[in-house]
Amino acid sequence: MTVADGYYAVIFTSTSSGDDPAYDAMAKSMDKLAQQQPGFLHMETAKSELGITVSYWQSLQAIEAWKQASEHVVAQKLGQEKWYSSYTVRICKVERQYSFEAGA
Amino acid sequence: MTVADGYYAVIFTSTSSGDDPAYDAMAKSMDKLAQQQPGFLHMETAKSELGITVSYWQSLQAIEAWKQASEHVVAQKLGQEKWYSSYTVRICKVERQYSFEAGA
Numbered sequence: 001m002t003v004a005d006g007y008y009a010v011i012f013t014s015t016s017s018g019d020d021p022a023y024d025a026m027a028k029s030m031d032k033l034a035q036q037q038p039g040f041l042h043m044e045t046a047k048s049e050l051g052i053t054v055s056y057w058q059s060l061q062a063i064e065a066w067k068q069a070s071e072h073v074v075a076q077k078l079g080q081e082k083w084y085s086s087y088t089v090r091i092c093k094v095e096r097q098y099s100f101e102a103g104a
Numbered sequence: 105m106t107v108a109d110g111y112y113a114v115i116f117t118s119t120s121s122g123d124d125p126a127y128d129a130m131a132k133s134m135d136k137l138a139q140q141q142p143g144f145l146h147m148e149t150a151k152s153e154l155g156i157t158v159s160y161w162q163s164l165q166a167i168e169a170w171k172q173a174s175e176h177v178v179a180q181k182l183g184q185e186k187w188y189s190s191y192t193v194r195i196c197k198v199e200r201q202y203s204f205e206a207g208a
Binding site for chain 1: 148156195
């Protein structure tokens with residue numbers, strides 16, 4: 001990702017009700033769909049007891065459009081009914097960033 | 105965490121050079137130390153191929169003070185020399201948040 005500043009992060013932290021292969025399929029499908037959304041920049045995910053997915057967007061409008069995307073709305077509903085015992089979504093403005101790369 | 109808004113998130117994403125028990129010990133020690141810092145609110149972590157740790161703080165000053173804390177400076181140096189092949193730190197202002205809890 002090369003955008004230095006002026007972009008947004010959505011931090012999605014979740015605890016799940018249990019393993020379900022249908023969840024993994026849906027998560028992959030949502031990853032692909034998000035990448036096709038206008039204003040999408042990047043997505044990162046990690047999972048231990050807690051799942052953390054951070055997606056990065058060019059604007060708040062792009063985030064709102066993704067939240068309202070019809071297939072995503074269906075996924076959110078299923079998520080609440082079947083997969084998540086809890087989650088929190090935080091919408092953030094990235095104010096600064098710096099990186100380290102070994103040997104760079 | 106009960107603070108509704110006006111706080112900050114530090115998103116730390118990393119890839120590691122390999123497993124090292126000394127890393128786990130240091131990570132635990134840094135977790136404890138962070139929680140004793142003024143302005144610390146909360147910390148969440150998950151690890152797959154990528155590690156994602158998000159810490160939440162009352163102010164940018166609190167984040168800066170934690171970055172400069174002497175034991176943390178030592179950990180950062182060791183992290184660069186031994187443990188991380190890469191990492192990115194993003195400092196963000198949390199603009200809004202919402203949560204879901206099953207059965208609530």
